[in-house]
Amino acid sequence: MLLKDFLIAKGTEKKLAELILFLGEQAREVKKGFLATVKTGNAGEKTRNIYGEEQMALDKYSDGVFISGLKKARLVRFIATEEQDRIIEINNPKNNFGIVIDPLDGSSLIDVNLCVGTIIGIYPGHVLDAGRNMIAALYILYGPLTTLTLTTGKGVHEFVMDGNGEFVLRQENIKIPEGKIYAPGALRKDYLPAHARWIESLEAAGYKLRFSGSFVADVHQILHKGGVFTYPGFKGKEKGKLRLLFEANPMGKIIHEAGGMISNGKADILGITPQAINDRTPIYIGGKKEITQIETFMCEP
Ligand code: F6P
Numbered sequence: 001m002l003l004k005d006f007l008i009a010k011g012t013e014k015k016l017a018e019l020i021l022f023l024g025e026q027a028r029e030v031k032k033g034f035l036a037t038v039k040t041g042n043a044g045e046k047t048r049n050i051y052g053e054e055q056m057a058l059d060k061y062s063d064g065v066f067i068s069g070l071k072k073a074r075l076v077r078f079i080a081t082e083e084q085d086r087i088i089e090i091n092n093p094k095n096n097f098g099i100v101i102d103p104l105d106g107s108s109l110i111d112v113n114l115c116v117g118t119i120i121g122i123y124p125g126h127v128l129d130a131g132r133n134m135i136a137a138l139y140i141l142y143g144p145l146t147t148l149t150l151t152t153g154k155g156v157h158e159f160v161m162d163g164n165g166e167f168v169l170r171q172e173n174i175k176i177p178e179g180k181i182y183a184p185g186a187l188r189k190d191y192l193p194a195h196a197r198w199i200e201s202l203e204a205a206g207y208k209l210r211f212s213g214s215f216v217a218d219v220h221q222i223l224h225k226g227g228v229f230t231y232p233g234f235k236g237k238e239k240g241k242l243r244l245l246f247e248a249n250p251m252g253k254i255i256h257e258a259g260g261m262i263s264n265g266k267a268d269i270l271g272i273t274p275q276a277i278n279d280r281t282p283i284y285i286g287g288k289k290e291i292t293q294i295e296t297f298m299c300e301p
């Protein structure tokens, strides 16, 4: 079943369905852009792509695709992206939606041809709102296959891009299984005490380490195989590295819908009202069991 037909079959509100389909089309453009940035020649020529054009970093390119597309289509009122330092307000928008975008998460892995993705959250209005008020969240993963994982608050569903660039249903109602994978960010020498004790307990319980350097890809693996991803607060950076708006909230909404949890170690991240678009947060995301455990460790003296 095509994404378009799926959205109709699920009774998705028309304006929201139109926006989701539009975002899928933009992802197809981003994917096309990958080829245009393939480097050729020796190191001295590395600013030119295979067409001999000056090369643009792919995260900036992806940002441009989403922003210029959304400006033209006027399907949202507010746009916040990880690449921009302020919220863009569209003139004369057709809808009141606010959208948050991490245009290319894991972009440090592009050079080595590992999995990267686009993360998106959609709000009914302004984006400086708690994650639990999102009306939809999705991510597109550019891996061996290009997949789109979506929630509109009625389960989590995955689509795969076919040879015509259309998204076709691959798996409906995904639920996070029990699993023993852990993906721990930050340096062990900088761990805070409760976090260090929790990591030790996972290792003692036989959890296997899987950390790629691409948050979206690592959480995608956890969604399908179970376990937990964390980028904690650490010595010198107690708020951690990842962003509340662009990374934590949309992925948290999806994992929550799949029966998992997201926490900053003490409370549900989806309940936090952001102060600024670039707020950072410690992240624990994955199975209920693991997230409940870290919250217990954090409470202990
Ligand atoms: O967007 C930030 C990011 O690239 C995430 O995708 C990833 O989980 C993290 O940074 C990796 O950080 P580090 O290089 O510190 O392991």
Ligand code: MN
Pocket: 082, 102, 104, 105, 106, 215, 247
């Ligand atoms: Mn990112």
